[in-house]
Amino acid sequence: MATSGILRPLAVIAGVGNATGTGAATARLLSKHGYSVALIARGAGSLRDLADEIKDTGGEAEPFPIPEYSPEAISDAFSAIRNKFPSPSTGVNGRPLRVAIFNAAQGVFKPFLDVTPQDVRETLEVNVTTAFTFARESILDFKKNDIADGKRGTIIFTGATAALRGNVMTSVFAAGKHGQRALSQSLAKEFGKDNIHVAHTIIDGQILTDRTRSYNDGASNWETNADVRLSPESIASAYLYLVNQDRSAWTWELDLRPAHEKW
Numbered sequence: 001m002a003t004s005g006i007l008r009p010l011a012v013i014a015g016v017g018n019a020t021g022t023g024a025a026t027a028r029l030l031s032k033h034g035y036s037v038a039l040i041a042r043g044a045g046s047l048r049d050l051a052d053e054i055k056d057t058g059g060e061a062e063p064f065p066i067p068e069y070s071p072e073a074i075s076d077a078f079s080a081i082r083n084k085f086p087s088p089s090t091g092v093n094g095r096p097l098r099v100a101i102f103n104a105a106q107g108v109f110k111p112f113l114d115v116t117p118q119d120v121r122e123t124l125e126v127n128v129t130t131a132f133t134f135a136r137e138s139i140l141d142f143k144k145n146d147i148a149d150g151k152r153g154t155i156i157f158t159g160a161t162a163a164l165r166g167n168v169m170t171s172v173f174a175a176g177k178h179g180q181r182a183l184s185q186s187l188a189k190e191f192g193k194d195n196i197h198v199a200h201t202i203i204d205g206q207i208l209t210d211r212t213r214s215y216n217d218g219a220s221n222w223e224t225n226a227d228v229r230l231s232p233e234s235i236a237s238a239y240l241y242l243v244n245q246d247r248s249a250w251t252w253e254l255d256l257r258p259a260h261e262k263w
Ligand SMILES: NC(=O)c1ccc[n+]([C@@H]2O[C@H](COP(=O)([O-])OP(=O)(O)OC[C@H]3O[C@@H](n4cnc5c(N)ncnc54)[C@H](OP(=O)(O)O)[C@@H]3O)[C@@H](O)[C@H]2O)c1
Pocket: 014, 015, 016, 017, 018, 019, 020, 021, 022, 023, 024, 040, 041, 042, 043, 102, 103, 104, 105, 106, 107, 158, 159, 160, 161, 203, 204, 205, 206, 207, 208, 209, 211, 212, 232
């Protein structure tokens, strides 16, 4: 997406963790490519640090911390984002929302008979209900946009192997990720005719983040061997590719795995 004059397009990213994973890598890359970035996550401190880091490198970023991933919290965050970055028709600081990335996830990994109704409710709340609201708020803004480079906007949902295949210990998580995948496919079909591009990714392997580094502590060269784990920066490059895709050849679903992944 080319930036015209000082009017940068806006990207909203929900799910930034402690800024070592896919959400943060995508925010950094989109900023380098001319986007203002609105960052949504629960950790106010790490969100502020990431926004400051992006600003220090000449970008424009604002943190929008939320107390939890719920429809209400996401709608409140979008209201705050619209106040900070009004649409171009309403103010000189206007930024058209062009990219929305739902990267947040709630994972419960338990044997089925240990799963509680609360586990199910919380997992579906984050992965499905909140994703619905995130998509609704994004699409409402995209629909106000002119078509630029063939689209009004792009939404990307970060999926996982569990979006395609359930497994032992993933009865709840797989239900949430399957639901989000179904949502994304329905949106891709409904809003393609409005030139809104909806994409879903299957991240089929472990991503190198602080969290997965701690699980793999001691595993021989897991961290340094790019054959066996995904790099958040490489996923971010794939997301930028999706954002820039020409409308005559849009991807709905993209699967990404490291070279030596068994699948
Ligand atoms: N890591 C993997 O190996 C892997 C593999 C396949 C798919 N995925 C998918 O990738 C997305 C996450 O990207 P990422 O793994 O690269 O990490 P990330 O960008 O750092 O995002 C982590 C996400 O997980 C949330 N989260 C929930 N519990 C957490 C905890 N205890 N510690 C840290 N974060 C927690 C974070 O919430 P806040 O934003 O509120 O902090 C954030 O939304 C998810 O959709 C996930 O299903 C990950």
